[in-house]
Ligand SMILES: Cc1ncc(C[n+]2csc(CCOP(=O)(O)OP(=O)(O)O)c2C)c(N)n1
């Protein structure tokens with residue numbers, strides 16, 4: 001494993017490289033270009049970068065208009081403002097008319113840290129999942145983040161990309177091929193299937209190792225496309241393992257757990273346990289302290305397995 | 312209150328701000344420092360706050376919630392927050408959240424942090440006051456970048472529609488937001504004319520870090536004429552710490568130990584000067 005890299009860093013670099021090969025790509029930011037890393041693109045292509053100021057709703061509508069004129073706008077801000085503040089604009093101006101806008105947000109989830117609850121989006125996946133025409137990518141590492149940016153540009157329609165603030169382990173080799181809509185089995189197993197997304201994927205891998213030490217064989221599946229969900233893989237692994245744990249740095253409602261439970265309830269009823277934020281807001285703190293406090297660590301995932309009882 | 316006392320409060324508040332951001336290794340010094348004189352004048356001279364639970368108290372809403380250290384420094388000076396507790400800023404379990412949380416800390420009138428929302432909430436407090444025929448006023452401090460949010464203008468529209476002359480909006484016009492100068496990032500100027508067009512009585516404080524200047528500006532905004540009030544205060548971002556002044560990079564970064572020492576040094580010198588003056 002190489003050094004840890006934040007997915008937002010990978011986003012910024014990928015965006016710049018995408019700009020080089022696709023001149024339809026334009027980037028809009030809302031006074032956070034240094035943090036979202038769109039500054040990389042801004043420096044390389046100043047005439048295709050638009051700082052919209054602290055006005056996220058307008059940024060979203062303007063992007064819709066540019067898409068209607070053939071551009072491929074990427075709009076960036078923190079996840080809480082890029083999905084929540086502007087939600088109606090995303091719904092009405094982008095998703096309903098199915099316009100080609102990429103909502104690429106950074107600083108998702110608790111790992112925002114010290115800024116606290118106002119800045120920790122734990123509902124963004126839920127909000128974006130609920131919208132027809134939307135594709136939802138939650139990359140697990142820098143390699144996947146980069147690939148997701150290029151794949152998003154190939155899709156003719158709205159895509160939500162969720163990136164993190166903090167540095168996270170790089171899971172994939174550089175030549176890894178990210179296939180949109182396909183869940184990726186990172187580790188095979190037969191006692192429990194652990195489905196994870198984003199920063200929780202590396203925790204899930206650590207949990208599988210912990211469980212292995214306890215004689216439990218855990219499969220780890222990276223669900224980096226939440227929508228459309230790879231139902232085939234979800235059902236196959238639920239069938240194979242008979243127990244499912246879902247892991248996400250997000251509310252227990254409306255995210256990965258929700259879509260997996262929905263799928264399994266219809267196609268393969270299976271006991272499922274959630275590692276997610278249990279319907280509360282976050283607070284200020286160091287990212288790792290918060291992840292422990294809200295029970296989002298490898299240890300918490302491994303502990304969840306006990307809830308399935310003797311098998 | 313006399314200016315000397317106010318200046319001492321301001322210098323102490325600046326020290327508290329620096330210590331908070333330093334001990335948290337994160338937070339927003341620039342916009343906290345620019346608003347010190349505004350907040351000190353409000354809390355120690357203008358606002359009538361018998362207690363923070365008194366329903367008739369004047370209210371202060373920090374719509375630019377990232378300047379929480381400014382608010383906490385005032386609540387400390389008011390005796391609501393013990394000095395020791397300032398060190399817990401931004402730590403797990405603290406009442407001093409990164410952005411102000413009204414349910415965690417008494418004295419915080421409104422939970423803020425997402426820019427552009429506090430102004431409307433402050434209008435709501437003013438509207439409730441009018442509805443209940445109360446005499447309190449609501450003072451709302453917002454950023455000059457923050458006013459790029461459309462919701463600020465919706466709030467202004469409603470303040471003037473409901474004739475809220477008990478609502479006073481203060482724009483901390485330090486001329487900077489995160490990505491740079493406000494006029495270059497997304498120009499919100501001319502601010503005074505816009506507010507006037509929204510039905511406000513508008514006054515400029517040419518030096519928003521000067522007590523006399525602010526006092527005289529606020530003095531022009533007391534008429535009960537059915538019009539909401541706005542004070543555009545031309546301030547210096549990072550005011551009082553030489554290397555932070557007018558530097559966008561000090562919007563949201565914390566000083567290291569050396570930088571902290573230098574800042575505290577400068578502020579201690581200011582306090583010594585004031586003590587000299589007093590003699
Ligand atoms: C809705 C929203 N968008 C973005 C941010 C991130 N943000 C925090 S402070 C800031 C700049 C604020 O500039 P200004 O209002 O001028 O504040 P000041 O200079 O007084 O610190 C931004 C963009 C936020 N807190 N809320």
Ligand SMILES: [Mg+2]
Nearest residue numbers: 455456487488
């Ligand atoms: Mg400003």
